[in-house]
Amino acid sequence: MVHLAAVVGAVWFWSWPGLALAVGSYFVRMVVVTAAYHRYFSHRAFKTSRVFQLLLAVGAQSAGQKGVIWWASHHRWHHKYSDTPRDVHSARLRGFWYSHVGWVLSSNWNETDVSMVKDLLKFPELRFLDRTGIALLPMFGLGLVFLLLGGLPVFVWAFLVSSVMVWHGSFAINSLAHLIGRRRYETDDDSRNSAILAIATTGEGWHNNHHRYPTSARQGFRWWEIDVTYYVLWMLARAGIVWDLRRPPADA
Numbered sequence: 001m002v003h004l005a006a007v008v009g010a011v012w013f014w015s016w017p018g019l020a021l022a023v024g025s026y027f028v029r030m031v032v033v034t035a036a037y038h039r040y041f042s043h044r045a046f047k048t049s050r051v052f053q054l055l056l057a058v059g060a061q062s063a064g065q066k067g068v069i070w071w072a073s074h075h076r077w078h079h080k081y082s083d084t085p086r087d088v089h090s091a092r093l094r095g096f097w098y099s100h101v102g103w104v105l106s107s108n109w110n111e112t113d114v115s116m117v118k119d120l121l122k123f124p125e126l127r128f129l130d131r132t133g134i135a136l137l138p139m140f141g142l143g144l145v146f147l148l149l150g151g152l153p154v155f156v157w158a159f160l161v162s163s164v165m166v167w168h169g170s171f172a173i174n175s176l177a178h179l180i181g182r183r184r185y186e187t188d189d190d191s192r193n194s195a196i197l198a199i200a201t202t203g204e205g206w207h208n209n210h211h212r213y214p215t216s217a218r219q220g221f222r223w224w225e226i227d228v229t230y231y232v233l234w235m236l237a238r239a240g241i242v243w244d245l246r247r248p249p250a251d252a
Contacts, residue, residue: 009156018157025162036060042075045217064139067130082189091178100175177207185212203227
């Protein structure tokens with residue numbers, strides 16, 4: 001329904017400024033998703049305060065990809081069993097569409113393996129946010145903010161259209177990043193590096209780098225490998241908001 005509303009709304013309220021707003025909103029939200037859901041909650045690639053941790057959780061869940069505990073549990077499972085029959089979303093074994101979006105819609109992956117996320121379960125506020133019925137509230141809240149700030153046109157472009165873009169940007173790493181690109185490291189999975197995907201997903205497209213050193217906050221290892229999410233984390237570290245950014249070895 002969000003996809004349908006985004007398409008209909010974009011046609012009804014079509015404008016170049018609206019499209020620019022959607023793209024800008026997408027990149028801001030993508031940085032939050034990749035920094036929070038992925039690099040922090042899934043891989044603990046940096047440290048931060050409990051207050052900012054909660055802000056990261058709320059910001060991540062405004063993208064509508066379920067709770068951070070659920071997300072981290074499934075992503076850690078993916079790394080443990082990547083491209084094997086037990087993988088959550090192996091493009092090699094189940095094809096593009098299942099790895100892209102089919103697994104999200106499947107009831108097979110509704111539950112959370114709590115053994116994978118014991119470090120997150122000790123925070124009651126994260127457990128609360130992860131509850132069914134609560135997990136989507138940050139997304140609804142963000143939509144309401146856009147609606148109140150700019151009416152339907154802003155709601156359509158900055159929220160609906162950008163939400164669809166964020167979903168598919170995130171999902172492309174599960175699917176396309178295991179199908180297209182080059183392999184710098186001979187990992188046990190099909191992860192690949194793609195400059196196009198990296199630009200489109202604020203750094204996540206350096207996926208082979210990531211699977212080689214998954215706990216690194218920096219995924220673009222070379223100076224020319226653009227990693228916008230890392231640049232934002234570096235600035236937050238300079239401001240003292242986050243710290244202990246993990247990096248790949250010097251000889252990587």
